[in-house]
Amino acid sequence: MIKKIKASRSEKIIFSFVIILAIITFGSYFLIKNKCLFIKNYDPRKITFQDPDNIVILNVSCGNVIIELYPNLAPNSVYRFKKLINSGEYNNVAFHRVIKNMLVQAGDLEYGKKDNLNYSKIGTGKSGYGTINSELDYPFDFKKGSVGLARTNKKNTEDSQFFILLKDVPLFEGEYSPVGKVLYGLEVLEKIKFNDKSEYVLRPDFINEFYILSEKN
Amino acid sequence: MKKAIIIILLLMNFNSINADVIFDLIKIPNLEIYDIKTPNKLRYLYAKQPFTLGIDKNINCYNSKKVILEQKYKLIKKNLNRYTQEFLNKINLKYIVMCEDLSISNINTAGIPDNTMKTLILDIKFDENYFERVIHHEVFHIINDTFKEVFDEKAWSNINIKEFEYAECSTCTDKLGLDTYANTNGFFSEYSQSTASEDMAEVFSHLMIGTNLNNSDLILEKKIQFIKNSLLKIDKNFIL
Numbered sequence: 001m002i003k004k005i006k007a008s009r010s011e012k013i014i015f016s017f018v019i020i021l022a023i024i025t026f027g028s029y030f031l032i033k034n035k036c037l038f039i040k041n042y043d044p045r046k047i048t049f050q051d052p053d054n055i056v057i058l059n060v061s062c063g064n065v066i067i068e069l070y071p072n073l074a075p076n077s078v079y080r081f082k083k084l085i086n087s088g089e090y091n092n093v094a095f096h097r098v099i100k101n102m103l104v105q106a107g108d109l110e111y112g113k114k115d116n117l118n119y120s121k122i123g124t125g126k127s128g129y130g131t132i133n134s135e136l137d138y139p140f141d142f143k144k145g146s147v148g149l150a151r152t153n154k155k156n157t158e159d160s161q162f163f164i165l166l167k168d169v170p171l172f173e174g175e176y177s178p179v180g181k182v183l184y185g186l187e188v189l190e191k192i193k194f195n196d197k198s199e200y201v202l203r204p205d206f207i208n209e210f211y212i213l214s215e216k217n
Numbered sequence: 218m219k220k221a222i223i224i225i226l227l228l229m230n231f232n233s234i235n236a237d238v239i240f241d242l243i244k245i246p247n248l249e250i251y252d253i254k255t256p257n258k259l260r261y262l263y264a265k266q267p268f269t270l271g272i273d274k275n276i277n278c279y280n281s282k283k284v285i286l287e288q289k290y291k292l293i294k295k296n297l298n299r300y301t302q303e304f305l306n307k308i309n310l311k312y313i314v315m316c317e318d319l320s321i322s323n324i325n326t327a328g329i330p331d332n333t334m335k336t337l338i339l340d341i342k343f344d345e346n347y348f349e350r351v352i353h354h355e356v357f358h359i360i361n362d363t364f365k366e367v368f369d370e371k372a373w374s375n376i377n378i379k380e381f382e383y384a385e386c387s388t389c390t391d392k393l394g395l396d397t398y399a400n401t402n403g404f405f406s407e408y409s410q411s412t413a414s415e416d417m418a419e420v421f422s423h424l425m426i427g428t429n430l431n432n433s434d435l436i437l438e439k440k441i442q443f444i445k446n447s448l449l450k451i452d453k454n455f456i457l
Contacts, residue, residue: 102238170253171238171260174311 035191036062042184044213052214054078056085056180059209060095060192065164065185067147070178074135077149077158077177082212084109084127084160090210096122098194098201102169105150106207107161114206122200127160134158135177142172145182164189243312243334245270247280251290251315257302261290264316271321276329278316281341286315289341289348296352299425304452308360311335317342324388328355332362347395353425357418360451367447370413376439377403387411397428403436420444424457 007015041063049055049068058065071078084090090107092114097105110125111118118125134155142148142165150161158177165172166189182189193205239248239262247266255261263286270276281289293313305311309332319326319340328351329338337355361368374383381403384392394407404410405428409419420440430437448455 169238171242171250174258175242 036188039063039187039191040185041188042066047184049213053212054180055183055213056082057209057211057213057216058185058207059211060188060207061205062188062191063185065188066183067164067180068183069147069180073138073140074149074177074179076132077135077179080129080132080158080160081149081162081179083129085210086212086215088210089127089160090207093207094122094201094204095192095206096201096204097163097199098192098204099199100194100196101166101190103163103165104189104192105161105163107150109160119200119202123161125160129159131157131159136174140173140178142170142176142178143168143181145186146172146178147180147182148172148176148178151176166190243314243336245314245336245338248314251286252294255294256298257300257305258311259297259305259313260311261294261313261315264314268316273322275322276320276338278314278319278338278340281315281317285317285341290315292349293339293341293352296349296425297356300356301454304455307452308332308356308363309335310337310356310359312337314338315341319343327351328358330355330358330362332359344395350422350426351395352422354418354422357421358414360421360448361414361417364447364451367450368414368417373413373417373440373443376436376443378436381410383410383412383416385412387415397423400432401430401434401437403434403440405437416440417444 039062044055044057044064044066047066051068054069054071056067056069058067069078069082084107089109093106093109094112094114094117095104095106096108096112097103105123106112108122108125109127111121111123112125132149134151136155140146144165144167146165146169148163148165149158150163151157151159162179163176164182164186166186193201193203195201237246239250240246245262245268247264247268248262249265251261251263253260264278264280267277267279293315297313300310312335314336316338317340319329319338321329325340327340327343327347331337337359339352339355343351387408392407392410397406398404404416405419405423409416417440420437421444424441424444445457448457
């Protein structure tokens with residue numbers, strides 16, 4: 001006859017503890033791994049816009065960023081930006097310069113493409129369309145979510161690179177050409193990969209797709 | 218062991234990247250915004266900590282007490298508000314850096330203009346007798362550096378008597394006095410006699426603070442006209 005051995009109270013406690021620990025461990029693993037958890041993904045088709053020709057959608061790993069463009073403030077800059085968006089040239093381009101809680105920068109079409117990433121030159125590439133002049137005539141409040149064209153240390157060197165601010169930077173007024181502002185999805189950009197020790201990112205995140213709302217079927 | 222871990226953690230913290238927007242824009246470290254909501258869009262910055270500049274690290278300036286900063290800021294702003302945003306855009310001046318005990322190679326100076334960085338560093342502890350005037354003196358250097366062709370030094374030098382010669386540089390001479398002469402003789406001050414550029418800056422700064430000539434001085438009158446005409450070439454609306 002097999003005698004049933006009853007687990008002692010302390011054994012039961014240890015067993016329960018191990019089970020809880022296992023649940024927490026596995027749960028945390030999936031929670032931590034999914035950086036996009038709790039990030040709302042906005043569907044532009046479910047939102048009505050007055051001027052869809054000047055609404056662009058930046059799709060990245062955690063979802064959509066919906067940006068309104070301001071052609072009245074910086075017509076040439078917005079024209080260049082839309083041209084590159086419409087031609088799909090920003091797709092699969094890296095967010096090569098990311099400063100935590102400050103800005104994300106992308107748009108190096110020469111050295112920032114996923115299939116042709118050049119870490120030694122990233123940030124210096126050109127679009128092939130030439131540079132355009134800075135457009136700084138109109139006042140613009142560079143608040144969180146503002147989108148501007150990046151440039152070298154000199155004015156009138158804007159090309160394809162752009163930045164999106166993650167905080168208010170009023171000193172950028174009169175320094176950078178403003179092209180638009182994020183309407184929805186800024187929190188998506190706060191999840192873009194950054195490096196604590198450098199502005200430049202090793203194995204960066206990429207733009208999945210960038211498109212003009214009115215051009216999308 | 219514990220100490221070593223703490224040190225490593227601290228080092229990691231100190232090494233982490235911090236965005237310094239001001240440094241990115243004008244390449245001067247340790248600055249903070251003092252006031253940027255100004256009518257002519259000048260951005261006033263102040264040294265939060267001492268800073269050193271230059272390839273040889275020969276430019277130094279120090280942070281000030283809040284009280285001094287407040288007091289001098291009012292004076293600086295009052296004087297610089299006389300320049301319109303359009304004029305400042307033309308001459309490439311946008312950032313005013315306020316600090317104290319400014320020096321280049323250990324020589325104290327009232328200001329360091331840098332039109333390429335659109336920046337003017339001002340020593341807010343500079344001699345109070347000349348403080349407001351030297352603000353305009355330094356602004357003139359920005360104007361001059363941006364419009365070198367307008368302020369022809371040879372033409373300027375020809376206004377002086379034939380026997381007079383300027384020094385090679387402003388620090389190559391002991392003519393450093395900033396007191397305005399009671400009776401001028403072609404020059405507003407001793408410092409005017411150092412170089413053509415400093416002479417122009419002295420004339421400009423005296424005009425800006427409204428100094429009148431006490432005596433008949435044909436040379437200085439010609440210099441005043443030269444400055445006025447040159448300024449009108451840059452901005453036809455410029456009012457002295």
